[in-house]
Amino acid sequence: MSEQKIRIVLADDHVLVRDGIRALLEDQEDLEVIDEASDGREALRILENKTPDLLIVDIRMPELNGIEVVKIIKKQGHPVKTLVLSMHDSEEYVLQSVEAGADGYLLKGSSKEEFLKALHTVHSGGKYFSGDVSSILIQNFVSKPKSPAVAAEDKFSLTKRERQILSHVLEGKSNKQIAEELDISKRTAEVHRFNLMKKLKVKNLIELANKAKEHGLSQ
Structure with a gap:
């Protein structure tokens, strides 16, 4: 009996980006893209009717951006894991994503190997933040004592x-x-x-x- 595939929804307003990610993912035997969204609201509508294991969401989208989508999902208690994709490794975006409840933050310039590693880490219940992003998190949370x-x-x-x-x-x-x-x-x-x-x-x-x-x- 074959292993159950990781069911994924892609949310990005650029068709070429979605096509590229879909091609990369569907080349893997354990991954399956079950739907796509071109903006934040469409992503939320999909989640009302489907139960993917993982949502890959672009940080900058029309209607609702990726951070807002993650925040709404977590507030609703939806069990889907969330991986934010971004071209920016700015501290502001990273920390906003973490505070919204994102399970991972990956730069769009990451390698195929790192992308797949991030997906499997997040799906298995871990957190994944790529390279420079990790150092931002460490510096921020080490330097700021918790209330x-x-x-x-x-x-x-x-x-x-x-x-x-x-x-x-x-x-x-x-x-x-x-x-x-x-x-x-x-x-x-x-x-x-x-x-x-x-x-x-x-x-x-x-x-x-x-x-x-x-x-x-x-x-």
Whole structure:
């Protein structure tokens, strides 16, 4: 039985670029391009109807740029992995992509070998940032100390959704109210609350509030 292929959607406003990437990818036995988009909104429409493993998105596109597309995808909780393609290795673009939640940032001048390595790294759950981009990230995050809240989130391994749940819980909202506000099921809200309290090692709301305040999570 053959291995399941990595399903990919390409988003770039230049047809020639898409054609070139498609040709490169489809030359690989384990990769399959299932759709293409010429702008950010089209990419989001495709993701409403299809479930690719990976979205390769150009940073500069009409309608919505690549960073905006990644930000929306992550906010919606879509499971697709995202690799941003760019001609620019400027610190601003790199950091904006990372903050939006991109799983990788690759320069368009990268070699075929590096491109394929980036795809497989991101697909397998890793992060990939090419050459000069990596040094920008290291310099930025080493030189800037994390805020107490961010450090606490890392310490307790809180997900973005758990951070959202925590915020609502600390406002005194019920599971039903949280579910309605975040457009999730009541059961999902209950599970997130349970995981949250387990990670912070607390037994009740009072302990949760005190611990959140102690570690700067209630700000």
